[in-house]
Amino acid sequence: MRTPALHFPPALLLAAQGVRVAFFDVDGVLTDGGVHFTEAGETLKRFHILDGLGLKLLQRGGITPAVITGRDSAPLRQRLAALGVEHVHYGTEAKRGAAEMMLQELGLDWSQAAAMGDDWPDLPVLARCAFSCAPPNAHAEVKAAVHHVTQAPGGGGAAREFCDLLLVAGGRYAGLLEDYA
Numbered sequence: 001m002r003t004p005a006l007h008f009p010p011a012l013l014l015a016a017q018g019v020r021v022a023f024f025d026v027d028g029v030l031t032d033g034g035v036h037f038t039e040a041g042e043t044l045k046r047f048h049i050l051d052g053l054g055l056k057l058l059q060r061g062g063i064t065p066a067v068i069t070g071r072d073s074a075p076l077r078q079r080l081a082a083l084g085v086e087h088v089h090y091g092t093e094a095k096r097g098a099a100e101m102m103l104q105e106l107g108l109d110w111s112q113a114a115a116m117g118d119d120w121p122d123l124p125v126l127a128r129c130a131f132s133c134a135p136p137n138a139h140a141e142v143k144a145a146v147h148h149v150t151q152a153p154g155g156g157g158a159a160r161e162f163c164d165l166l167l168v169a170g171g172r173y174a175g176l177l178e179d180y181a
Contacts, residue, residue, distance in 0.1 A: 002181045016131040016169035020112040026069040028118035032155030043073040054163030061172035068098045096124035133162045
């Protein structure tokens, strides 16, 4: 059996144990935060492939990925559908309410939730979750409020790092890695 190369501080892993749902913001977390428009006014988004596999691995590891975003676009809907992300709330700044609805649908509570966000609208969710995370390009107030700031930037593998941490904390990472060995 292959020994995982990833290591996280024990206190961080303890804080992330028991997570069954992980909430993600999109712009600045699953993307680099840039908003690109074509001449026809279509929105373009860039997603990192590492983050996509991270979301799939969460599902395989028994953790439900859920997305709550203030924006909506066809590229985003396509990407999340391709990844099999079923719990999504588009176009809302009221992220706490959306998260509470998803928790209720899943039969879970805040003590079983983790979240990753990068700006003020994410703070109400980040503050209530058992474990919270932000990319290094997040706003200073968000970085000060979370348990962990990733090494990788938003849109550049930060979500994967968050997923990996949750999987290690839940004791699922090594088994999933073994499936690829």
